[in-house]
Amino acid sequence: xxxxxxxxRDGDRAAFHRLFDHFGPRVxxxxxxxxxxxxxxxxxxxxxxxSIWRRAGQFDPAxxxxxxxVFTIARNKRIDALRRDRPTPGEPDDPxxxxxxxxxxxxxxxxxxxxxxxxRAVETLPEEQKRLLKIFYFxxxxxxxxxxxxxxxxxxxxxxxxLALGKLRALLGDELA
Amino acid sequence: MTAxxxxxxxxxxxxxxxxxxxxxxxxxxxxxxxxxxxARYAACRALAGVLLDTAEPEPLAPDAWSRLERAxxxxxxxxxxxxxxxxxxxxxxxxxxxxxxxFEALPWRNLGPLQEVQLPLSAQGYRTxxxxxxxxxxxxxxxxEGHELTVVIEGGFRDExxxxxxxxxxxxxxxxxxxxxxxxxxxxxxxxVIDAPLRLTGPIGRLLNPLLRI
Numbered sequence: 001x002x003x004x005x006x007x008x009r010d011g012d013r014a015a016f017h018r019l020f021d022h023f024g025p026r027v028x029x030x031x032x033x034x035x036x037x038x039x040x041x042x043x044x045x046x047x048x049x050x051s052i053w054r055r056a057g058q059f060d061p062a063x064x065x066x067x068x069x070v071f072t073i074a075r076n077k078r079i080d081a082l083r084r085d086r087p088t089p090g091e092p093d094d095p096x097x098x099x100x101x102x103x104x105x106x107x108x109x110x111x112x113x114x115x116x117x118x119x120r121a122v123e124t125l126p127e128e129q130k131r132l133l134k135i136f137y138f139x140x141x142x143x144x145x146x147x148x149x150x151x152x153x154x155x156x157x158x159x160x161x162x163l164a165l166g167k168l169r170a171l172l173g174d175e176l177a
Numbered sequence: 178m179t180a181x182x183x184x185x186x187x188x189x190x191x192x193x194x195x196x197x198x199x200x201x202x203x204x205x206x207x208x209x210x211x212x213x214x215x216a217r218y219a220a221c222r223a224l225a226g227v228l229l230d231t232a233e234p235e236p237l238a239p240d241a242w243s244r245l246e247r248a249x250x251x252x253x254x255x256x257x258x259x260x261x262x263x264x265x266x267x268x269x270x271x272x273x274x275x276x277x278x279x280f281e282a283l284p285w286r287n288l289g290p291l292q293e294v295q296l297p298l299s300a301q302g303y304r305t306x307x308x309x310x311x312x313x314x315x316x317x318x319x320x321x322e323g324h325e326l327t328v329v330i331e332g333g334f335r336d337e338x339x340x341x342x343x344x345x346x347x348x349x350x351x352x353x354x355x356x357x358x359x360x361x362x363x364x365x366x367x368x369x370v371i372d373a374p375l376r377l378t379g380p381i382g383r384l385l386n387p388l389l390r391i
Contacts, residue, residue: 008254013246020242025234032235042238050248054255063219068226075194075225111219118223119231137193138228165189172220 004066008056020049023067027074033139034078044081048074065115114172121171129164136161182324184346185217192221199303199370200326202296203346205271206368207328210344269330272368276307280366283307290314296368308367310334310359318356323372325349332365334358 003019006012027048031041051073059069122130135141135149143161147154190196191204207214238244264270265279275296276283285292292309310316312332326348333342336355341347349355359365 016249017242020245023229024237024241026229026232028237029232029235030229041235042241045237046241046245046248049245050252053249054252057254064222065226067230068222071225071229072222074229075192079194111223114219115223115226118220119227122224122227133224134228137189137195137224138232140193140195162183162186165185168220168224169185 004056004059004069007053008059016049016053019052019066019070023070024049027070030071030074030138031078035140036078040081044074044077047081048077051077062111065111068111068115117172118168121168124171125164125167129160129167132157132161133164182348182350184214184348185221187326187346187348188214188218189221189224192218192225197303198300199298199305200372202271202275202298202305203326203328203368203370206269206330207344207346209269209271210328210330211346212344214344214346267331280307285309291316303370303372305370306368308369310357310365310367312359312363312365313361315356315358323350325369325371327367327369330366330368332363333360334365334367335360 003012003015006015007019024045028041028045031044032038036044048070052070055073059066064072122133125133132146135146136143141149143154143157146152147157150157152160187196187200187204191201191208194201196204208218264273265276268276268279275298283294285294290311291314294307296305296307298305307330326346327341328346329341329343331343333340334357335341336347336349336353336357338347338349338353338355
């Protein structure tokens with residue numbers, strides 16, 4: 001979080017380098033898992049980090065952790081890239097990148113706490129559910145491909161994913177009421 | 178009776194950009210109008226951050242950093258400014274590109290107590306519309322093949338799932354045979370997406386079915 005502030009305020013290259021060292025290879029991993037070839041993933045990763053550099057002043061720690069914010073930019077860049085050949089007039093603005101006009105003072109602590117809770121909640125999931133979450137969401141595979149890959153019936157994949165989300169939500173429930 | 182799809186699943190899918198464009202539009206509109214929805218969504222985004230942070234890294238090209246340094250030499254910071262003239266505050270931000278001149282300027286089509294306008298999204302297999310149901314009026318009984326996702330933009334309506342107000346996201350599917358009725362205190366404006374044609378199930382509805390495709 002400090003790094004992003006230094007980037008925004010001072011154009012701090014060293015801070016940006018640290019951020020890139022940690023998240024660059026992970027953003028590339030995300031794009032590769034979703035099916036980009038090596039060159040495209042490399043190019044898109046560059047675009048993601050140019051965006052991060054330019055938007056650092058918009059990072060709002062009340063609304064996202066650094067990891068969540070970096071993910072959101074990668075997610076949106078990928079959508080842009082997919083639609084580049086097929087411009088869609090109705091593409092909604094991304095509300096997540098907009099700054100909350102009235103951030104609450106305690107919201108920053110809340111989001112950090114939430115990220116910690118989610119991380120711990122994911123840790124408590126059974127190995128298989130953890131893996132399913134990762135494959136379905138992070139690697140973007142459809143239910144059918146997962147069923148084939150894991151040799152499970154389609155219905156089982158769906159119900160176990162739903163179970164995993166239900167558990168996550170139950171573990172977080174009180175915090176988000 | 179509830180649908181086989183939950184709002185929570187939609188929110189997680191949205192965080193990871195897994196939703197088709199019309200559905201993403203409904204979810205974004207819901208999030209823009211509902212503080213409770215945003216609170217639920219925060220956990221979905223946090224999960225995305227956690228999965229990124231804990232991902233197995235993929236090595237970058239050896240010159241990736243020097244390439245990036247050259248690129249940012251030429252990049253100006255993006256500041257947040259109010260772009261263009263102030264938009265119609267009645268139109269939720271995600272809908273502004275599709276509804277640039279306000280709801281009244283749209284080519285509404287009259288269907289009795291109901292008015293509708295199709296929104297031009299190119300996704301195949303989806304119907305994306307704004308619907309306006311006159312105060313106190315009822316939509317003919319119908320059931321759904323596939324899902325119907327509705328977010329209330331103004332006013333409110335009741336159906337067998339409950340009472341829905343501004344910002345609420347309502348999911349109906351084939352298990353829901355409902356007759357939504359608008360609140361008495363004003364017209365109800367909704368954004369709705371269906372991923373299959375509807376079937377009218379009441380006695381009159383069956384007759385109207387080929388004409389009135391709600």
